[in-house]
Amino acid sequence: MSGTHQDTGDRAVVLVDEDARAWRPATARSRFREGLTGPTAGVAAGHTQVNLISVPADWAYEMLLFCTRNPKPCPVLDVTDAGAWTTVLADGADLRTDLPRYRVWRDGELVEEPTDVRAHWRDDLVTFLIGCSFTFEWALSRAGVPIRHVEQGRNVPMYVTGRPCRPAGRLRGPTVVPMRPVPPRYLSAAIRETALLPAVHGGPVHCGDPSALGIADLSRPDFGDAVEPEPDDIPVFWACGVTPQAVVMASRPPFALTHAPGQMFITDERDERYRVV
Amino acid sequence: MSGTHQDTGDRAVVLVDEDARAWRPATARSRFREGLTGPTAGVAAGHTQVNLISVPADWAYEMLLFCTRNPKPCPVLDVTDAGAWTTVLADGADLRTDLPRYRVWRDGELVEEPTDVRAHWRDDLVTFLIGCSFTFEWALSRAGVPIRHVEQGRNVPMYVTGRPCRPAGRLRGPTVVPMRPVPPRYLSAAIRETALLPAVHGGPVHCGDPSALGIADLSRPDFGDAVEPEPDDIPVFWACGVTPQAVVMASRPPFALTHAPGQMFITDERDERYRVV
Numbered sequence: 001m002s003g004t005h006q007d008t009g010d011r012a013v014v015l016v017d018e019d020a021r022a023w024r025p026a027t028a029r030s031r032f033r034e035g036l037t038g039p040t041a042g043v044a045a046g047h048t049q050v051n052l053i054s055v056p057a058d059w060a061y062e063m064l065l066f067c068t069r070n071p072k073p074c075p076v077l078d079v080t081d082a083g084a085w086t087t088v089l090a091d092g093a094d095l096r097t098d099l100p101r102y103r104v105w106r107d108g109e110l111v112e113e114p115t116d117v118r119a120h121w122r123d124d125l126v127t128f129l130i131g132c133s134f135t136f137e138w139a140l141s142r143a144g145v146p147i148r149h150v151e152q153g154r155n156v157p158m159y160v161t162g163r164p165c166r167p168a169g170r171l172r173g174p175t176v177v178p179m180r181p182v183p184p185r186y187l188s189a190a191i192r193e194t195a196l197l198p199a200v201h202g203g204p205v206h207c208g209d210p211s212a213l214g215i216a217d218l219s220r221p222d223f224g225d226a227v228e229p230e231p232d233d234i235p236v237f238w239a240c241g242v243t244p245q246a247v248v249m250a251s252r253p254p255f256a257l258t259h260a261p262g263q264m265f266i267t268d269e270r271d272e273r274y275r276v277v
Numbered sequence: 278m279s280g281t282h283q284d285t286g287d288r289a290v291v292l293v294d295e296d297a298r299a300w301r302p303a304t305a306r307s308r309f310r311e312g313l314t315g316p317t318a319g320v321a322a323g324h325t326q327v328n329l330i331s332v333p334a335d336w337a338y339e340m341l342l343f344c345t346r347n348p349k350p351c352p353v354l355d356v357t358d359a360g361a362w363t364t365v366l367a368d369g370a371d372l373r374t375d376l377p378r379y380r381v382w383r384d385g386e387l388v389e390e391p392t393d394v395r396a397h398w399r400d401d402l403v404t405f406l407i408g409c410s411f412t413f414e415w416a417l418s419r420a421g422v423p424i425r426h427v428e429q430g431r432n433v434p435m436y437v438t439g440r441p442c443r444p445a446g447r448l449r450g451p452t453v454v455p456m457r458p459v460p461p462r463y464l465s466a467a468i469r470e471t472a473l474l475p476a477v478h479g480g481p482v483h484c485g486d487p488s489a490l491g492i493a494d495l496s497r498p499d500f501g502d503a504v505e506p507e508p509d510d511i512p513v514f515w516a517c518g519v520t521p522q523a524v525v526m527a528s529r530p531p532f533a534l535t536h537a538p539g540q541m542f543i544t545d546e547r548d549e550r551y552r553v554v
Contacts, residue, residue: 061338068341068353076345195554198475202553276479276553277472 021045025090028266029098037100037115039155039262041134048200048271049264050077050089051130051241052099053248054257057082060126062169066247067128069166073175073243075131075199077267083123089267096121101260103245108252117257125257130241131200132264133178135271139197140180143189148181149227155262156180157221158242162214163205165243173247176240177205179218181233190236199274206237213237223261298322302367305543306375314377314392316432316539318411325477325548326541327354327366328407328518329376330525331534334359337403339446343524344405346443350452350520352408352476354544360400366544373398378537380522385529394534402534407518408477409541410455412548416474417457420466425458426504432539433457434498435519439491440482442520450524453517454482456495458510467513476551483514490514500538 020028020043028044040049055063060082067074078087085095096118104112104120114120133156137147149156156178163175182190187207195203206213218235219226223242229235248256259265297305297320305321317326332340337359344351355364362372373395381389381397391397410433414424426433433455440452459467464484472480483490495512496503500519506512525533536542 061341064338064341064345065356068345068356079342079345192554198553276475277469 025266025268026092029090029093032100032115033094033097035115037263040100040264040266041137041156041262042150044266046138046271048077048089048267048269048274049132049134050267051132051244052095052127052257052259052265053130053244054125054127055253056122056255057124057126059170059253062171063126063128063244065168066165066171067130069168070175070243072201072205072239073165073241075201076128077131077199078129080127082126084127085121087127087129087267089129089269090265091268093265095127095265099259099265100263103258103260105248105253105256105258107254108249113260120257122255128244129265129267130244131274132241133201133238134264135200135274136194136197138271139193139275140190143186143193145182145186145190145193148229148233149225152227154225154227156224157218157227158223158240158261159210159213159215159237160222160246165247170253171247171251173243173250175205176222176243176246177213177237178224178240179210179227179235179237181227181229182236183230183233187234187236194238196275196277198276201239201241204236205239207234210235210237302543302545303369306367306370309377310371310374312392314540317377317541317543318414318433318539319427321543323415323548325354325366325544325546325551326409326411327544328409328521329372329404329534329536329542330407330521331402331404332530333399333532334401334403336447336530339448340403340405340521343442343445343448344407346445347452347520349478349482349516350442350518352478353405354408354476355406357404359403362398362404364404364406364544366406366546367542368545370542372404372542376536376542377540380535380537382525382530382533382535384531385526390537397534399532405521406542406544407521408551409518410478410515411541412477412551413471413474415548416470416552417467420463420470422459422463422467422470425506425510426502429504431502431504433501434495434504435500435517435538436487436490436492436514437499437523442524447530448524448528450520450527452482453500453520453523454490454514455501455517456487456504456512456514458504458506459513460507460510464511464513471515473552473554475553478516478518481513482516484511487512487514
């Protein structure tokens with residue numbers, strides 16, 4: 001990570017070195033604030049990473065209601081007051097600068113991918129920090145489940161499904177899911193370990209045939225990188241915190257900021273905090 | 278239950294008979310719609326009971342944010358659109374009539390406890406259905422944990438604590454907790470079984486000395502009935518869905534409707550649905 005990775009946008013190649021795994025969250029945030037970019041899988045291992053979406057205050061109720069009605073893709077870990085760029089989840093963090101890369105959305109169109117959004121900030125922005133499936137990778141690893149995309153130095157592949165979320169006011173859109181290939185002997189552990197983390201998407205929404213979710217081709221993800229399964233691996237799909245970005249595209253609010261897929265905000269919280277037992 | 282109980286307000290004595298335990302949720306709702314009142318612990322056993330609070334639309338965002346920021350006392354299971362009295366959690370239900378007893382609040386003062394709120398209904402009311410610790414009593418029972426207040430035919434005792442919730446806009450207030458005396462040999466099971474149900478308050482907030490929560494006297498609950506512990510029982514405190522009523526009292530919104538403590542709305546959902554594994 002530390003300056004050695006190549007960033008090619010969505011298809012960024014992450015090279016997480018041992019340094020980046022061992023970073024404290026504040027160190028990771030300051031590196032990103034200084035301009036380092038790239039996927040965050042494995043960075044500051046054991047600390048909770050979150051999805052970010054900021055919307056104008058007159059869309060905040062619908063966003064929060066949308067998240068409440070769709071808790072698997074959108075588990076809310078914090079909501080800021082309007083205009084605030086701080087969060088209880090990360091001491092001293094600045095939500096405008098401390099992510100590796102952002103996306104700026106106007107009328108549902110992606111218009112820019114800056115590494116800093118101070119120039120785009122508005123006093124009426126309410127920011128939602130939403131649980132991320134990267135968090136449960138520590139639990140999968142501890143249970144012995146191989147994480148193929150980390151092994152292969154790639155961003156997790158994510159797919160737009162044919163399953164609509166439950167709408168809230170003007171907000172609607174499909175569920176987005178990451179896929180992790182899981183060897184059959186680890187399937188039960190993968191389901192159990194993630195189910196114990198409901199604040200970060202919980203258990204899978206589907207295992208097996210991708211066409212059941214309306215996914216035509218696993219080799220062509222909508223976000224992130226394709227991953228190579230081993231021969232007997234079963235594709236396992238969780239709900240994904242990129243769902244709000246699909247909702248922005250479908251619902252076209254006049255303005256929104258998000259993180260770039262796979263390039264998350266790293267909090268001070270320990271993943272263990274979100275495990276129910 | 279079926280007409281045989283005495284209702285004396287907060288100190289209502291519930292006599293749950295086997296009939297009421299076996300009722301289908303729709304049967305329970307129709308009995309309450311016809312005028313039956315009283316605590317609902319044990320009624321339609323195995324089906325999810327919820328707390329209700331309705332606030333005017335201009336308070337809905339702060340209410341939803343309050344719940345999001347305080348998920349242990351206020352886990353939201355559904356939010357209606359403004360003015361709607363239906364919910365996805367209960368087919369054919371009418372939220373204005375189907376609870377045993379309601380409370381009507383004006384400027385934070387309890388002004389009436391009717392069995393039907395059609396006369397008080399407003400087109401701008403947004404209704405929040407919030408998980409209830411009655412739900413996890415099936416899990417406790419199945420694990421062999423005795424439920425003292427049910428054994429004693431009483432409403433669960435609830436206490437206003439000295440622990441403030443995290444505020445949201447104009448809304449603030451203390452955490453309210455029910456107490457269940459648990460024999461030491463069942464303490465571990467009681468913690469584990471409830472932790473697996475995060476959508477209905479999850480694991481305890483405290484075990485043991487009530488003064489740690491600022492509770493002076495267990496024999497004088499703020500809501501519900503005092504319960505007699507057995508000699509070695511440990512008092513165990515969970516977060517409570519009556520918290521929004523304490524918030525109404527502290528924050529004084531111009532108008533609110535709630536259920537009467539212990540007299541819940543019975544949904545069609547099975548408690549099992551909310552267990553994470």
